[in-house]
Amino acid sequence: MDPPSDHEVVDLRSLDYVSRYDDHLMCPICHCPFIRPIRLQCDHVFCQKCLNTAITSFAGLRDDFTCPSCRTPTKGVYLNVPRLLINMCDDIRVKCPFAAEGCEEVMPRGHVQSHIDKYCSYQLVDCPNDQCGKKTRKMDLHPEKCMHALHPCQHCGEDIMQKDYEEHVQESCPRLETTCPDCQTTVLQTEFQEHVEVCPEMNHPCAASRFGCPVKVTRAELAAHEQECPLVMMGPYLDAQNSRLGSLEATVRHLQQRNEIYEDGLSNIRSTLFESSRGVPERNPNSPQDSLNQDRLPGAPEQPANDQWIDLPNVYTTNANTYLLSLHESLREEVGQLSHAITDLDARASMAIMNECLRIKEDMAHTNAAVSSIRMQVQWLMNPRLHQAQRMAGARNNNNNGNGNANDGDDTATAGPSNAAGPSPGLLRPRRLSDGGREGTKL
Amino acid sequence: MSQKRIAKELAELVESPPEGIKVELADESDLYLWNVYMEGPEGSPFQNGKFLVKLKLPTEYPFKPPAVSFGTKIYHPNVTNDDKGSMCLGMLRPDEWKPSSKIAAVLQFARQLLVEPMPDDAVEGRIAEQYKNDRARYDELAKEWTRKYATA
Numbered sequence: 001m002d003p004p005s006d007h008e009v010v011d012l013r014s015l016d017y018v019s020r021y022d023d024h025l026m027c028p029i030c031h032c033p034f035i036r037p038i039r040l041q042c043d044h045v046f047c048q049k050c051l052n053t054a055i056t057s058f059a060g061l062r063d064d065f066t067c068p069s070c071r072t073p074t075k076g077v078y079l080n081v082p083r084l085l086i087n088m089c090d091d092i093r094v095k096c097p098f099a100a101e102g103c104e105e106v107m108p109r110g111h112v113q114s115h116i117d118k119y120c121s122y123q124l125v126d127c128p129n130d131q132c133g134k135k136t137r138k139m140d141l142h143p144e145k146c147m148h149a150l151h152p153c154q155h156c157g158e159d160i161m162q163k164d165y166e167e168h169v170q171e172s173c174p175r176l177e178t179t180c181p182d183c184q185t186t187v188l189q190t191e192f193q194e195h196v197e198v199c200p201e202m203n204h205p206c207a208a209s210r211f212g213c214p215v216k217v218t219r220a221e222l223a224a225h226e227q228e229c230p231l232v233m234m235g236p237y238l239d240a241q242n243s244r245l246g247s248l249e250a251t252v253r254h255l256q257q258r259n260e261i262y263e264d265g266l267s268n269i270r271s272t273l274f275e276s277s278r279g280v281p282e283r284n285p286n287s288p289q290d291s292l293n294q295d296r297l298p299g300a301p302e303q304p305a306n307d308q309w310i311d312l313p314n315v316y317t318t319n320a321n322t323y324l325l326s327l328h329e330s331l332r333e334e335v336g337q338l339s340h341a342i343t344d345l346d347a348r349a350s351m352a353i354m355n356e357c358l359r360i361k362e363d364m365a366h367t368n369a370a371v372s373s374i375r376m377q378v379q380w381l382m383n384p385r386l387h388q389a390q391r392m393a394g395a396r397n398n399n400n401n402g403n404g405n406a407n408d409g410d411d412t413a414t415a416g417p418s419n420a421a422g423p424s425p426g427l428l429r430p431r432r433l434s435d436g437g438r439e440g441t442k443l
Numbered sequence: 444m445s446q447k448r449i450a451k452e453l454a455e456l457v458e459s460p461p462e463g464i465k466v467e468l469a470d471e472s473d474l475y476l477w478n479v480y481m482e483g484p485e486g487s488p489f490q491n492g493k494f495l496v497k498l499k500l501p502t503e504y505p506f507k508p509p510a511v512s513f514g515t516k517i518y519h520p521n522v523t524n525d526d527k528g529s530m531c532l533g534m535l536r537p538d539e540w541k542p543s544s545k546i547a548a549v550l551q552f553a554r555q556l557l558v559e560p561m562p563d564d565a566v567e568g569r570i571a572e573q574y575k576n577d578r579a580r581y582d583e584l585a586k587e588w589t590r591k592y593a594t595a
Contacts (some may be wrong), residue, residue: 013447028543029505031448054542057506068542 010112016095018106025089028069029054033089033109039079042072051078098122101137136163182218208232271319278320445504449474452546464550475500478514479550483593487558488585489517492593496530496553498546508540511553518581518588520565520574521556531566532556 013032025033029050036048044067046054054068065074090110096103097112103122107115116123124135129146136147140163147163155175160168169176176189183201196202204222206213208231215225226232453474456466463482470476477498483489495514501507513528523529533539534552565571574581 029448031451050542054506057503059537071541 010097010116012094012109012112015097015109015112016099017092017109018095019093021092022088025085025092033092034081034085035089037081037085037089039081040067040072040074041077041079042067042070042074044069045081045085096120096122098124206232208235211235211238271323274320275323445500445502446474448505449500453477456547456550461547461551461554463554466550469497475502475504477546481550481554481557483589484554484558488582489519489557489589489593492517492589494593496550498549500546505542505544508535508537508544509546509549511535511549516588516592518570518585519557520560520562520567520571523566524570529566530556531564533561533564 012035013030017033021033027034027037027045027047027050029046032047034045034047037045038048038051039045046068051068055062055065058065063076065076066072067074087110091108093106094109094112096105096107096115098116098120101122101124103120105115105120121137121139123138125138125141127134127136127146127148128141129148132146132148134148140147148161150159151162151165152158153160153165153168153173153175155169155173158168158173174188174190177186178189178192179186180192180195180199180201182203183199185195185199187195200219202219203216204219206215206217206222206229207226208229209215211231211234213229213231215229217225231238453466453468456464460466463484465480467478467480468474468476469478477500479496479498481494481496483492483494493515494517497512497514499510499512501509511530511532513522513530516524516528518524521531530553532549532553534541534544534549560571560574562571562574570581573584
């Protein structure tokens, strides 16, 4: 698999697979999603390349090569796999092989080759200088100019490749200098952070800035200011006040919550009380005040407390009305639900009954048919015998007229065996006649 | 190709190791030499022992089988009682090896061999005889060796 000279073939195995793929799409040899899969007679599938390597490293004769998975002889038969499998493998998402150079593209594996050949500007190509032998990114490529020649940096003197020169001068050169915005001193960029810590000209806010001191002066003057700033002096006291306020706020919040709980409890108690008073029959709705007083304080003339009760009855009556209304409403709803359920049940039951009836009817029709067919058969079976018996009886009667009834006793004693076509035609005849006739009518 | 597959199997084994098995590279720069720490399986005389198993992968992997050897001395019919500690594993014989076999399977097989030695396939005939004829003594010696060599 030598790459053609004009464009390189991507090694799909070394790609970075982004999405998880089904283990069944994995070649058992290289553990990558199949690349140009080949199927053997035993239905095991491998990459073409893996299979070739397996064949060349196979110890025995080439013709005896066995499946690397199940050791079934391959007999030199190599088959194609369904297009579906190839498509599934080519659809797995991978990162561009030049991700290390900065390409962030993620694409289906099948598109990698065309991405690199046509679109990826991070692709590494040979340096136009034949002597150089290095690679350069496609986007950095200047025709006829080698970007790998070393130039000494004019600041630090380090040899830098031309392709990195710009970045080096602008960002990473250790001799790069910068000016402090406050003190106008020029410092090395690498040491700027340290300078900021100590720069005497930099404006610092007063230590009491969180209490509202607007002063912002240089470090040198700051000490003097903080000596006489009243807010700095009050700082510890203010801090203590703040913390006290904070704890008080927390307590108030806590108390509020408790209060809410108590109010809830109180209203609960009120409604229960009212319900119990409502339980007393024959209350006059026009004078709830009196009745309430009577209900609540039976026999106790608590006149001094009366003014407390003045507005309570009104509250109670409206409460009671709304309560009753809501109760009524919920009951109505329940009734509606129940009637719904009943209709539903009714419909289901009648449906079930109808189904059952139909089935039973059908069964009965079947049974009827069976019974009548049995009747037909029995009749058909009985018919010849009946006819024979009648004929015989006719003959016998003729005979008996001549012989008299001497054999009657014998006949009744031996009646029973059904093979009436027995050898002695003299027996049983009269009896069979009547029996046969009866059975015929019964069925 | 071998490197990619080995790296993949190593990542899988490190991420979700089989029971009682811990895998690492003997040397971070060499993918082909692995150190495997195998706990003696429960119910075997090697219980509570921790055995170093060295795995050497050929450059032709997966077309050639890996070589498994015990770095820790072990009293077992299928492991040579010398400084190499080579292990005889049916699936590791060149004619038995299949490229689709995975290292995880090899390691699990090796651990299973600690539970059930294969005396008919032994490299230490004496231990195999003892395993077959005097199991109690074998268990005793294997436990003693485990205590002596495989507990740190």
